[in-house]
Amino acid sequence: MKFAIALFAPPHAPSSRRALRFAEACLAGGHEIVRLFFYQDGVHSASVNVVAPQDEPNLSAEWSDFVHKHKLDGVVCIAAALRRGVLNQEEARRYERPAANLAEGWELSGLGQLHEAAQMADRLVSFGGN
Template sequence: MRFGIVVNEGPYTHQASDTAYHFTKAVLAGGHEVFRVFFYHDGVNNGTRYTVPPQDDRNLQKLWSELAEQHGIDLVVCIAAAQRRGILDESEAKRHGKSGDNIAPGFRISGLGQLIEAGIEADRLVVFGD
């Protein structure tokens, strides 16, 4: 089965990101495919490389990045939601006259068309968070 995942909540404000991460790992362990993980609303905060949790806490950004690298998962951050929250890739930072980017490895910024495509291409689209 082919899954699309949507994460609507930030990594340290709601359980949704943790649950989405563990669900995605379980899907892959079960031999299924993850077409895309789309981060929307506050979920885009999973994609900033400037997250620095305490050493004894989980680092969800790093976990997502590692999962994407290991399994070739497409991690997409909604451009409009990201800009509102100060998350920019190199080209968006340059376009807006900002001094640097902060998108985490393995993540990319794109539009809602990527969410629509995930809904079309996946057998199941599972949403975590409000």
């Protein structure tokens, strides 16, 4: 089965951990993840600047490791990311910001990528949000 996964919650939210464990279980079960799409506060999970308390897992780093390890299509909504200060090198230059903080392996793109993922997948599963 092909899954698209959308995450709307920040990395410290329980739904972020549930989404990651679901994604791991999908691959372990022989399924395919066609795209991970992070939207709203979920974009923070793609930032290299998230610092988790020492007694909590660093889900932002875990997400980045997961995307890198499995060579997944990790997409971050550009509008939500800009609003929350998550920038790649190009956007940091465009908006004259001193640094980029989008983790390696993630790409900024529009909501059309979520729509396309829903069309490519057998199931779109979303976590978090209001």
